[in-house]
Amino acid sequence: MKGRPIVIPTSYQEVFRQLEAAILRGELAIGEPIPTEAALCDMFKVKRSSVREGIRLLEQSGLVTRNAARRLVVTAPDTRRSSENFIRSVTLNQVTLEELWRVEIELETLACRLACQNMSAESLDRLSENIQQTRDNRDDAKAIIRIDMDFHRLITQAAGNKALTIARDPLGILLYASTDFVITRLAQSTERLIAAHQRIFDALAAGDEETAVTWMKKHLNDFKRGCIMAGADFNQPIADFVDHDTLAALIRNPPGQGLQ
Amino acid sequence: MKGRPIVIPTSYQEVFRQLEAAILRGELAIGEPIPTEAALCDMFKVKRSSVREGIRLLEQSGLVTRNAARRLVVTAPDTRRSSENFIRSVTLNQVTLEELWRVEIELETLACRLACQNMSAESLDRLSENIQQTRDNRDDAKAIIRIDMDFHRLITQAAGNKALTIARDPLGILLYASTDFVITRLAQSTERLIAAHQRIFDALAAGDEETAVTWMKKHLNDFKRGCIMAGADFNQPIADFVDHDTLAALIRNPPGQGLQ
DNA sequence: TTTGTCACTTTGTCTGACAATCACACATAC
DNA sequence: GTATGTGTGATTGTCAGACAAAGTGACAAA
Numbered sequence: 001m002k003g004r005p006i007v008i009p010t011s012y013q014e015v016f017r018q019l020e021a022a023i024l025r026g027e028l029a030i031g032e033p034i035p036t037e038a039a040l041c042d043m044f045k046v047k048r049s050s051v052r053e054g055i056r057l058l059e060q061s062g063l064v065t066r067n068a069a070r071r072l073v074v075t076a077p078d079t080r081r082s083s084e085n086f087i088r089s090v091t092l093n094q095v096t097l098e099e100l101w102r103v104e105i106e107l108e109t110l111a112c113r114l115a116c117q118n119m120s121a122e123s124l125d126r127l128s129e130n131i132q133q134t135r136d137n138r139d140d141a142k143a144i145i146r147i148d149m150d151f152h153r154l155i156t157q158a159a160g161n162k163a164l165t166i167a168r169d170p171l172g173i174l175l176y177a178s179t180d181f182v183i184t185r186l187a188q189s190t191e192r193l194i195a196a197h198q199r200i201f202d203a204l205a206a207g208d209e210e211t212a213v214t215w216m217k218k219h220l221n222d223f224k225r226g227c228i229m230a231g232a233d234f235n236q237p238i239a240d241f242v243d244h245d246t247l248a249a250l251i252r253n254p255p256g257q258g259l260q
Numbered sequence: 261m262k263g264r265p266i267v268i269p270t271s272y273q274e275v276f277r278q279l280e281a282a283i284l285r286g287e288l289a290i291g292e293p294i295p296t297e298a299a300l301c302d303m304f305k306v307k308r309s310s311v312r313e314g315i316r317l318l319e320q321s322g323l324v325t326r327n328a329a330r331r332l333v334v335t336a337p338d339t340r341r342s343s344e345n346f347i348r349s350v351t352l353n354q355v356t357l358e359e360l361w362r363v364e365i366e367l368e369t370l371a372c373r374l375a376c377q378n379m380s381a382e383s384l385d386r387l388s389e390n391i392q393q394t395r396d397n398r399d400d401a402k403a404i405i406r407i408d409m410d411f412h413r414l415i416t417q418a419a420g421n422k423a424l425t426i427a428r429d430p431l432g433i434l435l436y437a438s439t440d441f442v443i444t445r446l447a448q449s450t451e452r453l454i455a456a457h458q459r460i461f462d463a464l465a466a467g468d469e470e471t472a473v474t475w476m477k478k479h480l481n482d483f484k485r486g487c488i489m490a491g492a493d494f495n496q497p498i499a500d501f502v503d504h505d506t507l508a509a510l511i512r513n514p515p516g517q518g519l520q
Numbered sequence: 521t522t523t524g525t526c527a528c529t530t531t532g533t534c535t536g537a538c539a540a541t542c543a544c545a546c547a548t549a550c
Numbered sequence: 551g552t553a554t555g556t557g558t559g560a561t562t563g564t565c566a567g568a569c570a571a572a573g574t575g576a577c578a579a580a
Contacts, residue, residue: 010563012316024351024504036530047565049309052532056272056316063348069573070531076352077345085337085345088323089426091284092336099423103370110366163359166349167427244284270532296561307534312563329542330562 011046015054016061018044023063023074033071034064079169084251086170091239091247097178097227098234104175105220107168108152112212114159115204123158124205130154131197138190141180149176151197155204173250178232178241179223189226196222271306275314276321278304283323283334293331294324339429344511346430351504354497357438357487361494364435365480367428368412372472374419375464383418384465390414391457398450401440409436411457415464433510438492438501439483449486456482 009017019040022028035043040051055072058064062077090100115123130151137143149172156168196219203212228234232241269277279300282288295303300311315332318324322337350360375383390411397403409432416428456479463472488494492501 012563016320021504024348024499030352038530049312049566050564052309052313053316053563056313057320060276060317060320061348062345063352069529071573077349079349082342082345082349085322085342086426088284088321089337089339089342090423092290092323093422093426095422095426099421102374102421103367103423103427106366106370107363110363114362161359161362162353162355163350163363163431166346166353166355167363167431171423171427239284244281248281272532298561309535310533313532331542 011044011050012053012057015040015044015046015051016057019054019058020061020063028074030074030076033067033073034058036071079166080251082166083170083173087174087247087251090170090174091237091244094237094239096235096237097175097232097241100171100175100238101220101224101234104168104171105217107164107171108155108216108220109213110161111152111156111159111164111168112200112204112216113209114161114164115155116207116209116212118160119158119204119207123154124201127151127154127158127201127204131194131201134190134194134197138194141190144190144193145176145179148179148193148197149173152176155200158204173247174238174242175223177247177250178227178238180242180246189222192222192226193219271304271310272313272317275300275304275306275311276317279314279318280321280323288334290334290336293327293333294318296331339426340511342426343430343433347434347507347511350430350434351497351499354499356495356497357435357492357501358494360431360435360498361480361484364428364431365477367424367431368415368476368480369473370421371412371416371419371424371428372460372464372476373469374421374424375415376467376469376472378420379418379464379467383414384461387411387414387418387461387464391454391461394450394454394457398454401450404450404453405436405439408439408453408457409433412436415460418464433507434498434502435483437507437510438487438498440502440506449482452482452486453479 019028019034028034034040034055037048037051037055040055041048044051055064059072062081063074064072065075067073089095130147134144134147134151137147152172153169156165156172159165196215199215200212200219203209203215224234279288279294288294294300294315297308297311297315300315301308304311315324319332322341323334324332325335327333349355390407394404394407394411397407412432413429416425416432419425456475459475460472460479463469463475484494
């Protein structure tokens with residue numbers, strides 16, 4: 001016989017499971033508050049402690065967020081939430097910068113292609129404004145990091161593929177958080193960065209896929225070369241490059257807006 | 261003036277934050293149990309209810325899992341955890357099958373290339389065995405879905421890029437969960453699937469990147485064509501194709517092993 | 521129209537208790 | 551001596567009830 005392990009769920013896990021299912025089925029609509037704790041006690045016939053523990057699971061899953069009045073309202077998890085998760089996985093699974101970078105190239109390449117096909121005037125404006133910001137802040141390394149992150153995110157958004165946005169966002173945050181290290185040591189990299197961004201922008205504006213992709217790849221190669229010249233070992237785990245507090249701050253307060 | 265929103269964290273959130281930081285810093289090593297609830301009460305000077313709610317956040321974040329004795333032990337979040345999250349995002353953000361499929365192509369292409377470069381004898385064996393399983397179960401649509409999922413996951417693992425594994429896994433689960441729909445209506449698609457898998461395998465074994473990629477793309481195009489012939493609208497949201505319970509089952513019990 | 525006040529609701533935290541389960545050690549039986 | 555009961559302590563899951571803090575909404579007062 002085979003015999004699978006026996007798992008008996010606890011009350012609070014059941015509370016979570018049922019609320020999650022209701023949300024994913026659309027019974028609890030996005031934007032609406034979930035029932036009060038007292039009401040949930042009544043619905044599930046368990047005490048408030050169990051309800052509260054179940055709600056905490058729901059809270060961490062990103063399906064609900066607090067409104068002003070501390071009530072929990074149903075929310076579509078934004079990219080920020082996936083990012084937290086991805087970053088935890090990457091950190092604890094000893095993923096190297098090289099591995100992350102390799103995947104990022106692929107996703108940014110796709111983003112470029114799709115953005116060329118779907119570029120809107122509004123997206124172009126935002127990108128243009130971003131490049132201007134980069135020029136204006138060329139001497140402020142910290143600012144550059146955030147603006148650069150935003151540049152890549154804007155391209156991804158311009159691509160108009162929500163799956164791509166959800167998948168790439170966490171990579172972007174992690175990868176560009178490591179840029180800190182490079183930019184602060186390689187002052188001239190900012191000028192290369194600005195030049196590349198400009199080239200990519202021009203190609204996107206012209207709808208020239210190949211040129212956009214080519215320059216994006218150059219740009220990402222520059223990033224890698226910069227890191228290595230600054231003494232970084234690309235085969236080291238990500239965790240060695242960025243400290244947890246920096247990442248936490250980036251996640252809580254990412255550049256631009258989430259997917260919402 | 262600008263005025264950022266004021267957020268005062270609760271006790272249980274602080275409990276979570278501090279435990280999370282300790283884990284990511286490596287103070288609480290993977291595999292070790294976290295302190296008992298009583299000990300945490302003592303450390304943080306809060307009552308058990310607050311500790312427990314904090315622990316529930318930690319639990320859902322995937323940083324701890326239960327051992328046999330119900331103690332929570334520190335764990336590196338496996339791909340399963342990211343998958344849950346990604347799937348929730350995708351479902352509630354109305355991502356379409358087309359969007360998901362487009363990203364999947366890119367990641368599978370990368371997987372093929374890397375797998376060609378890093379293919380090990382062991383990975384080849386596993387792939388070979390997988391194809392045999394497919395042949396053996398050609399008449400069992402349900403089984404085919406799982407085995408096919410596993411085929412693609414094996415290639416991703418053979419690529420030897422952990423970031424790729426973490427990023428692609430949830431896409432794979434979602435995409436192939438939708439296959440249910442196709443396979444059950446298009447019996448002959450199984451034969452095409454087997455043929456494609458064989459071609460990809462041969463190319464991977466020969467280290468022939470271009471052929472592997474070409475056939476992988478053909479294979480994924482077949483998938484799309486199959487869906488459309490079966491009456492699926494690729495521009496519909498994923499949520500319309502797969503029900504929540506199927507996904508939940510797939511996540512809880514994925515084919516093969518996770519990243520661990 | 522704005523501001524202060526009050527009753528009401530809901531959440532956050534505490535207090536204290538008990539049952540269920542597990543690990544571990546020890547005693548007993550074959 | 552290995553295997554099977556049994557007891558004890560530790561730990562978690564759940565209950566019960568209480569109160570403080572912070573929000574809402576209505577209404578009176580300036």
